[in-house]
Each structure stands twice: as C-alpha cells, then as structure tokens.
Amino acid sequence: MEEQHDKTVMFRVEAEETENKARKVLLSVYQALKEKGYNPLNQLVGYLLSGDPAYITNHRNARSLIRQVERDELLEELVGSYLQRTEQEGREEADN
Amino acid sequence: MDKLIIRGGQRLSGKVKVSGSKNAAVAVLPAVVLSQDKLTLHNLPDITDVHTMVSILEDLGVPIRRRGANSIEFRPSMLRGYTPPYDLVKKMRASYYLMGSLLARYGRAEVPIPGGCDLGPRPIDQHLKGFAAMGANIEIERGLISLSANRLRGAHIYLDVVSVGATVNLMLAAVMAEGKTVLENVAKEPEIVDLANFLNAMGASIKGAGTDVIRITGVSELGGAEHVVIPDRIEAGTFMLAAAITGGDVVIDEVIPKHLEAVLAKLREVGVDVEVEPERIRVRGMGELEPVDLKTFPYPGFPTDLQPLMMVLLTAARGTSVITENVFDGRFRHVDELKRMGARIKVEGRTAIIEGGEPLSGAPVTATDLRAGAALMLAGLAAQGETVLSDVEHIYRGYDHLEEKLAGLGGLIRRERRDHYRARSRKPV
Numbered sequence: 001m002e003e004q005h006d007k008t009v010m011f012r013v014e015a016e017e018t019e020n021k022a023r024k025v026l027l028s029v030y031q032a033l034k035e036k037g038y039n040p041l042n043q044l045v046g047y048l049l050s051g052d053p054a055y056i057t058n059h060r061n062a063r064s065l066i067r068q069v070e071r072d073e074l075l076e077e078l079v080g081s082y083l084q085r086t087e088q089e090g091r092e093e094a095d096n
Numbered sequence: 097m098d099k100l101i102i103r104g105g106q107r108l109s110g111k112v113k114v115s116g117s118k119n120a121a122v123a124v125l126p127a128v129v130l131s132q133d134k135l136t137l138h139n140l141p142d143i144t145d146v147h148t149m150v151s152i153l154e155d156l157g158v159p160i161r162r163r164g165a166n167s168i169e170f171r172p173s174m175l176r177g178y179t180p181p182y183d184l185v186k187k188m189r190a191s192y193y194l195m196g197s198l199l200a201r202y203g204r205a206e207v208p209i210p211g212g213c214d215l216g217p218r219p220i221d222q223h224l225k226g227f228a229a230m231g232a233n234i235e236i237e238r239g240l241i242s243l244s245a246n247r248l249r250g251a252h253i254y255l256d257v258v259s260v261g262a263t264v265n266l267m268l269a270a271v272m273a274e275g276k277t278v279l280e281n282v283a284k285e286p287e288i289v290d291l292a293n294f295l296n297a298m299g300a301s302i303k304g305a306g307t308d309v310i311r312i313t314g315v316s317e318l319g320g321a322e323h324v325v326i327p328d329r330i331e332a333g334t335f336m337l338a339a340a341i342t343g344g345d346v347v348i349d350e351v352i353p354k355h356l357e358a359v360l361a362k363l364r365e366v367g368v369d370v371e372v373e374p375e376r377i378r379v380r381g382m383g384e385l386e387p388v389d390l391k392t393f394p395y396p397g398f399p400t401d402l403q404p405l406m407m408v409l410l411t412a413a414r415g416t417s418v419i420t421e422n423v424f425d426g427r428f429r430h431v432d433e434l435k436r437m438g439a440r441i442k443v444e445g446r447t448a449i450i451e452g453g454e455p456l457s458g459a460p461v462t463a464t465d466l467r468a469g470a471a472l473m474l475a476g477l478a479a480q481g482e483t484v485l486s487d488v489e490h491i492y493r494g495y496d497h498l499e500e501k502l503a504g505l506g507g508l509i510r511r512e513r514r515d516h517y518r519a520r521s522r523k524p525v
Contacts, residue, residue: 037297038297046289052286053352053354053355054289057324
C-alpha cells in the first residue's frame, strides 16, 4: 500500500538545529573577535565562565548573536565536538 | 553653578541611544600609561570625568589626538612624571586608578587622595593592602599617597570587602608584575570585564574577570590596541526609570540588557511594561504602580547608582516601599530634596521607607551628587509645575548630554547658565 503524504508530519530536528546554530554562532563570534584584534579563545572562555556579554565585541553583531544561544548549549557543542573528535582519533589509532 | 529649569507632566516618548560607560571609561583611561604603542579608545562618553582624566594624562605627558566626537588616540611614550596634579585629581575619585598603572609601569606613583561624590567613607585600605602584598612601599603624608617598588611581584590577594576600585587598581598593578597574581573576592561588574578586555587586547594575560576570582600572569610589556568602551548601564537604567516615572514609552538603544537584569526585574515587579531585545529595551509606564522592597548590592544586584532614581519612581507607587542601601553609607542625601517636592520618605540608618501615591510638586532643589542630581531631574519631569535644580555640574560629571537626551524624548528642560544669573542680577549703572 502506498504511503499517505497528504498529512502534516512532525520531525524531531530540534537537537540538530540547536547544535548547528551553536556551531554557526561560535564560528561567527570567533571571526568577529579575531577581526577586532582580540584573542577569541580568551574572550569566549571569559564569556562562558562569567556570562557577561561585555566579553564579546559588537563587531558584526557578534554580541547579540551569542545571546541567541544559551551558554549551556554552547558548552554542549564545544565539549561534544571535542569528545567526538577525541573518540574518533582513538579509533583511528587503534585501527593503525 | 548652572541651573536646570524643568517643567513636569510630559510623558517621555521616542528612542534614545546610550553612550559609553562612565565607570568603564575612567578605568580604561589610566591603563593607557602601561604601553608605549598607539592605543585608540572608542565610545568614550562626553562627560567631565572623562575630560578630567584625559587632562591628567596630558599633564603626565601622554600625547593625544581626538578622532571624532567619542574616540581618542593615545601615543604614550615616556611620561614627564608620575604625580598627577592635585587640582585635577581632587575632581574625580577614579583618578586613584593611576596608582596601579603608574606603579606597574614606572615603579613609582605619587597620587593625591582623590575627590568625587560625597557618599560617606570610601576607604582605600584594600587597594593599599594589595599593593603592599605585591611588594610596594607605601607612604601617606600630607594628603599624598606615595608608592614605590623596584619590580612588583605576583601575589595571592583576598579582598576583605568586594570593591570595584580595589579590583581595578590591583588588576592594573598586576598586569606587568613578576609571576602570577590571584585576586579573590573581587568585584564582578561589567566595567571590570571591559578593563580586562582592553588590557588583554594590549597583550596582558587576565582570566576570570566577571567572576569572583581573577588570575593574572604578568607580562614584561604591553603593546598597542583598539577598544570600544561598553554601553553605560546606569545611563540606560536612568532612561528606563525616566520612561516609567513619566508614564512614557521609550526605546533605549545600544544597551546590553544582561547588565540590567536586576533593574528589569524590579521594574516588572512595580508594574512597568518592559520588552527586551538583544540590544534595546522598550519601557512603557502604564497604569498603577505597585510598591516594592529593594536592596542595593554589588553587581549583579540592584545597582546603588540607580537607587535614588528608583526612589523617585516609588514615590508614585500607592503604598509603602522600603529601600535598603547596602553599598554606601551616605546615599540618602537626595531624600531631603525629594521631601521639598512633597515626597513622604523616612530614613532610618541604611533604610528608607517611602509612603507613595501622592504626586510630587515642583520646587527649588539642589543636586548633592551625581546620581542624586539625575534623580531630581527625573522627579522634576514627573512633578506638577516647575522645578529649579541647582548645582547641576555634578550631573555632567557622569551623564553625556542628559538634559538634551531627555529633551529629545519630549522632556521640558532648560539650562540657565551662571553668566545668565549674573547678567540678570546686575543692577544698571
């Protein structure tokens, strides 16, 4: 029997969207901080620790951009991405 | 001193842009002497405290070049001296930040005990305790603080009381000290973060600003940098309260709402409508106001600088509000002036009890300090009739064209200059 495609279907893409958004925001803010001569790593760590948007330049609208994603979501993206890469590197080493 | 003539009863409406932060500007300017390379600061507010600090730097031998209305380029090489002039230092409290920066750069500083608003005793023992822990010799004689050290060394310093001034001064001293400095129980104000941003852009290594522990690894020299001063959260809060007091509808633009969370929460509690966007806040004063209890605290608590202005708003809330001032001892000097306008306020120690609900009426009043002056301006805008506010120079120390900005929102404010009174009172020969 053919599948019905005339009804609204709900897809669970929220987690992926948040992940993509966090990544996009981090990269844009990183670029803006770099362009203004700040040390992006220092500034982003300062923001994540304190929650103070003063760490983020207003250049390229970066300050309001970073407020679009919660700090815990940014941290999840950073830690998740690091762990994923470390796990992958570990597997590659084991294969070799 | 000049006077402001304010006719009350107008609802403020429109959009206003917030200037650069006074408290951040007066902390980053003394840092200029730490480098020998070109430094550019943008978004400096056009206020007398900034003019005074820039004059002090020029007097010390720092060449400056103005780049537009709010930007200055500094090319500090060797300074002429390390003693800022008394006649300028006495005008502003933040001049004592030169203790930290001159000591770091030249191993020597002689700074007269500073002036500023009279808000009760504001001791500098925490600053001196920190300098001593970093190896500085300290002498205080005839109103002059003399500091010297061959080379400051990093230290572990715990501040007994949370102090913005001590945090700034010790950060400035530690950036070029030998080794690592850990500052504990420090102030978390956004202005501290702004200073750390500027110093880090110059090549310093400061971590943890905005939290209660700051770690600084000393570097041998600092280079050039360009920096934009953060928006003034107190000025933004002033416009928010002005909108609420006058039952107006004002959009405050170019602001960091995160810096105003305590103020936003209290305004909502009072019954004011606030809408927050990433860089702007819209405030609409609608309907009856509810009385609230309020306590001032260091950031992120409700700022002491907005307490006098909040008190004006609470005079309009029907019922009893209680304000507890936890930061400064002498911060109820505006109360007597508000009473002249019909406010019913009783002060007991650090607590003020406000019986609100009766409209204020215009009266001749005096600005006793910077924020008291701003509070009385707002009271004048809300009051029935005409208010004549004297000693308004206090306001210009910290607000960038406040009367013009309020007038731009529809406030009826006129400035009468001192020369005008002289001309009026002069008898014909």
